[in-house]
Amino acid sequence: MGRAPLKHAQRKDQARGINRRALLAGAGASAGLVLAWAIWPRNYRPNLNAAAGETIFNAFLKIDRAGQIVVIVPQTEMGQGITTLLPQILADELGADWRTVGVQSAPVSPLYANDLLARQWLASDWTRLAGEAGEWAIDQYATRRALMLTGAGTSVPMFHQSYREAGAAARVLLCQAAAARWDVPWESCDIQNGIISDGGQKRLKIGDVVEDAAALDVPEILPFRQRQTDRLAGQDLPRLDTPSKIDGSHNFAADIRLPDMVFASIRQGPIGDALLKSVNEDAARSVTGFLKLVRTDRWVAAVATNWWAANKALDLADPVFELMGNPVSSEGIEAALEQAFAGSSGQRLYSRGDLAPLFDNATIMASEFSVDPGLHLALEPMCATARVTDDAAEVWTATQAPGLARAAVADALGIADGSVTLYSLHAGGSFGRRMDVDVGVQAALIAKDIGRPVQLLWSRLEDVIQDRPSAPAHARMAAKLGRNGVIEGWLAKVAAPCAMTQTWDRVAHRKLPFEAARDAAGISTRLAVSGMELPYALPNWAVDHFPADPGLPVGFAPGNARLHGAFFTESFVDELAHQAGIEPISFRIQMLGGNPRLAHCLTTVGAMGGWQGGIEGSGQGLAAHQMDGVYAAVMVEAAINGGKLSVGRIIAAVDGGDQVNPDIARQQVESGLIYGLAIAMGASVPYARGMPRRAIMGRMDLPRLADIGEVSVELVRSSAPPAELTDIGAPLIAPAVANALFTVTGQRFRKLPLLPRT
Structure with a gap:
């Protein structure tokens, strides 16, 4: 060799x-x-x-x-x-x-x-x-x-x-x-x-x-x-x-078939510290093909000769869980975020200059924003296939952390890491959801119990209930405008849990979701306010993080905290531009003297989209952002028709370095834009009594083809090293749409989803 x-x-x-x-x-x-x-x-x-x-x-x-x-x-x-x-x-x-x-x-x-x-x-x-x-x-x-x-x-x-x-x-x-x-x-x-x-x-x-x-x-x-x-x-x-994806030969986790394999569905109770209390196994036995119920303290799985029978058996078994502590609710989430501002664990994570004398006895412009937790809603629910013997295991699953997934399976089975063979498959979508490793562990434990290979597939209902959505957040933004519309001071206070801290505790330290959420509740970290570090050359600005525990475990998502960070920042910048009476692109560019790549993206998107200056009735809005070597600006044309949001055009200009495959780069940007639009339109659900109140995607106001018009992505030529563009689109679209809606309604949209739930 x-x-x-x-x-x-x-x-x-x-x-x-x-x-x-x-x-x-x-x-x-x-x-x-x-x-x-x-x-x-x-x-x-x-x-x-x-x-x-x-x-x-x-x-x-x-x-x-x-x-x-x-x-x-x-x-x-x-x-x-x-x-x-x-x-x-x-x-x-x-x-x-x-x-x-x-x-x-x-x-x-x-x-x-x-x-x-x-x-x-x-x-x-x-x-x-x-x-x-x-x-x-x-x-x-x-x-x-x-x-x-x-x-x-x-x-x-x-x-x-x-x-x-x-x-x-x-x-x-x-x-x-x-x-x-x-x-x-x-x-x-x-x-x-x-x-x-x-x-x-x-x-x-x-x-x-x-x-x-x-x-x-x-x-x-x-x-x-x-x-x-x-x-x-x-x-x-x-x-x-x-x-292979066109001809159907591509194997996803649910396509795996092994000799003597059976199928399983699972119930894990409401969100939080939930323990299995009772289950009606006699009712489950009435289903043809049912084989066995596998129980642990936290979940129960039905095993059958086909998945439909397993899921039907679980419905009839009607598992009952006992929830410790207060159940998650939308009202509780909102209250916890607001209470965080009054807590003592807030910390200033970014700072430049001195805001105190600038804000003292000055006229300050202030706004408050909020973002609901955003569901992943990947096309393929969580799935894993496992085959376990006395001293070894094989697991087939899609995972973003195969080493940690293998270690978690080994730990659950009480065998060495090297005794677990993990076959990492392609995912039918993820948006960060497959950073968690619990489905592989569950499949292995079920396979060990029943003594046969098992394929565990979560139902769509289970996928929504047990989702680890993007973090909810509240922000209090304040700024002082000086002469000629210059922002002299900027202060952002953000209350939010840290999704990345919780995810690490779950996948690396084997903490249960409610334990990870509880233990991270008092930790202030830059990971929770990513995207709040300004790309603009302001002389005085600061970002404060107030950690919160809304009781809802959260997780990885495209852009992570930038989903709310960019929404807060770019929406507020647009408000300041309007207050200063300056056209929004010019307002931004005057603060980008040391950032020519982002300025170039702004001018490019304005030229491509026929930018009218953000005038009243134009229906046009824009936003800009930079992250990890990627610079991007987005312009949209949006309207509200019959109480429903529609986006007629989306134009993006992205400088991500010298791209390896420009067509795939455009696909990545487009994917992020549509995911971000889903967050803006309705990829979230209200919670009550520890459960989501919706689980059917058709009732979540997600974007459809009829709601979206032309999408154009311009890759700015660059000799910089290539960056990956998977995350840049998602944080940008919501503030751009919110800014566009202001021009047609005269109202500011400071909450995601942008329109009230119907």
């Missing part, structure tokens, strides 16, 4: 220039932790399996004798196109024929740890103060715990360089092998469309020398491709997952 171009953990340290001796010398009180980590093994080798005729080149690539390119992808495909983007990066550097490229999901391994998302998720005041040393510590934690995470638009930024190196290394090795046969310098050889040539008449297929190539060594300096023509990167190549 050929040597990998660089060991994963070593490469990351070298890239940051971290000197371990200097780190240990300056570690102070934390030196014990760093020293303990330092004795761990640093090098990892690929744990891939090779079929007959396949050769493993590195952790990201296998090639067989026929020239089939098999790219290993550690990220979960949820419709965002990552199983095309990462192979396209590698195939471009390799010089492969795109028609020969296939994809295989990666096994759990430290080589695939997503330390970029881990740094975003686990950063604290300590790690920020420690600088590079703090980042190094998180990277080591992520690598050694094999934190394979998909989310927050980190897949391409995290793995772009690794896939370039993997492709370049394989190209060099293949060229070396061919050059040895031809007795020419390998530097004179290249690969194009899967054919190795020496620039003259000598030609070989990749598969002809694959075994010879894998036995060679990569040079110390790895050359990347210099050719600028006939490159795969930057092309609108067809998605690799499309054909």
Whole structure:
């Protein structure tokens, strides 16, 4: 097997220039932790399996004798196109024929740890103060715990360089092998469309020398491709997952079939600390095909020869749960958020300048905003298939955290992590919901109890009840306008629970949802106010977070806290522009002197959309945002017809760097825009007595094709490194629509969903 171009953990340290001796010398009180980590093994080798005729080149690539390119992808495909983007990066550097490229999901391994998302998720005041040393510590934690995470638009930024190196290394090795046969310098050889040539008449297929190539060594300096023509990167190549999804051969979790397999449905009680009290098993036995009820303290599952029978048996069994504490209600959520402002755990997380003298005895403009929790409502409900023996388990499921899912299953079964084989499948949508790992654990426990392979599929009702929605939030915004409409001071106070903190406690620390919500209730963190850090160059501004416990467990979502953060910020900016009597694009651009990329997006979207200046009756509104190397502006045309919101046009201008596949990039933006529109229109439900009052999607005022007109996405040309655009659209659409509705109604819409529930 050929040597990998660089060991994963070593490469990351070298890239940051971290000197371990200097780190240990300056570690102070934390030196014990760093020293303990330092004795761990640093090098990892690929744990891939090779079929007959396949050769493993590195952790990201296998090639067989026929020239089939098999790219290993550690990220979960949820419709965002990552199983095309990462192979396209590698195939471009390799010089492969795109028609020969296939994809295989990666096994759990430290080589695939997503330390970029881990740094975003686990950063604290300590790690920020420690600088590079703090980042190094998180990277080591992520690598050694094999934190394979998909989310927050980190897949391409995290793995772009690794896939370039993997492709370049394989190209060099293949060229070396061919050059040895031809007795020419390998530097004179290249690969194009899967054919190795020496620039003259000598030609070989990749598969002809694959075994010879894998036995060679990569040079110390790895050359990347210099050719600028006939490159795969930057092309609108067809998605690799499309054909199988069209012909039905693509396997999602509910498609798995095993010998002797049975089916299960589950009930988990109302939201909160709920214990199973009673169940009518005699009634369940009346259903043809029913086999058994499997009970735990927190849930009951019916097992049958088909899923319909299992779900029907549960309906007849009529499980009764006892709820400890106060049940979740919409009124309780609102009260808890308001009460948080009066609490003592609020903290100033962002600050520039000094607001106190500026606001003292001054005329201040103030507004209050609120956002309801937003449901995920993925097309595919939670599902997992499990087969368990006395000392091992296999689990088939879609998960955004396969390493943590495997560990949770092993812990529940009382076996070692290595005894669990987890087959990470593509998800039929997720929007962050599959960061939680409970369905795999439940399936494994049911399979162990019944002694047969089991497929557990949640009903749509269960999916809604047990959803971990995006966080509800309240905001109190205040600002002082100076001469010429300049914002002299800005203060945002936000009351919200932190969804990312709760999610980490659930998936990493095995806390029950109500425990994670309770334990995070007093923690103030920047993760809860993401998107509130202003892109505008204001001299004096601050953001305060007031942690809250509304009793509703919350979770990962597109944009996470930016769903409410951008709504608060961009809606209030529009109000200030109106108060100052300045056209909204100009109002924003005058504050973007140090941010030309966002200014360019604003001018582009204005030109594309025929911006009329936000005048009364125009029905036009806009919003701008930046996040993690992505800059975007959105303009919409919206109206209220017959009491229902309609959006005639959506125009987005996005600068996300040099995109690998522009067509997929546009798909990602469009997907985020529609998800954000669903949040604005009705992807939330009222709660009462610990339960959602709606569970049928047709009653949630979700956007339909008839409600949405033309959607145009312009990718601004950029030479910056490519970013992933999965999350940028979702936070932008709600404030843009709210600002548009103001021009036709004269009223400000400061609450999501934007229209009252019918």
